[in-house]
Amino acid sequence: MNLLQVHSLSEFQDSIKQKDKAYLLLYKSGSEVSECSLSNLSSAEVEAEDLIVCAADVSKVRDIHPEYNIKTVPSLLEFDHGRFKNIVKGCNEPSFYKSYFEDALFYASAGDGKPSKSVTVYTTPTCTWCNTIKTHLRKNRVYYSEVDVSQDVAAAEEMTRNTGQRGVPQTNIEGEWIVGFDKARINRLLDIQES
Numbered sequence: 001m002n003l004l005q006v007h008s009l010s011e012f013q014d015s016i017k018q019k020d021k022a023y024l025l026l027y028k029s030g031s032e033v034s035e036c037s038l039s040n041l042s043s044a045e046v047e048a049e050d051l052i053v054c055a056a057d058v059s060k061v062r063d064i065h066p067e068y069n070i071k072t073v074p075s076l077l078e079f080d081h082g083r084f085k086n087i088v089k090g091c092n093e094p095s096f097y098k099s100y101f102e103d104a105l106f107y108a109s110a111g112d113g114k115p116s117k118s119v120t121v122y123t124t125p126t127c128t129w130c131n132t133i134k135t136h137l138r139k140n141r142v143y144y145s146e147v148d149v150s151q152d153v154a155a156a157e158e159m160t161r162n163t164g165q166r167g168v169p170q171t172n173i174e175g176e177w178i179v180g181f182d183k184a185r186i187n188r189l190l191d192i193q194e195s
Helices: 009-016 032-043 094-110 128-139 153-163 183-190
Strands: 021-027 051-057 075-080 083-089 119-123 145-148 170-173 176-179
Touching: 009 021, 009 051, 021 032, 032 051, 032 094, 119 128, 119 153, 128 183, 153 170, 153 176, 170 183, 176 183
Parallel strands: 021 051, 083 145, 119 145
Antiparallel strands: 021 075, 075 083, 119 170, 170 176
């Protein structure tokens, strides 16, 4: 995948003007986590003509992150018809980015008219219950963003402030926090009907 480096907010907005789906990676050069995210995103092999993925180094481009109220990097911002829709923080595996883009394109093409809820799953790479909840959400076609709190200290602190708990998984659904994998509560909040 080719990342288009942008150098200003106006250049970015011009780049995505005619696109249904667009992404922007905000990163800071020299940061290990940012370099990881940049490298893994670049190596995610996604074949989609309608997809545009931009990148901006916040140490050089200073007008984008304040516009979208981004306080930590790396952060991958998702845009739908030019509107800021979602955010994925931290460094993720290339397979995650590939799946994320492909799922987003699937949902865009499906157009089932159901409003999607904001779902963020806070995880660590060694957490088995984290994988369980992500599998459950994917199986039920629930669009979510993931934050690896082992890589994103600010997100870990925010999570702990909100719930008083440090363990993962934790899930934020439309501002409501769930500690652990509480399947019944997740299903209720997301209107998941399992047979």
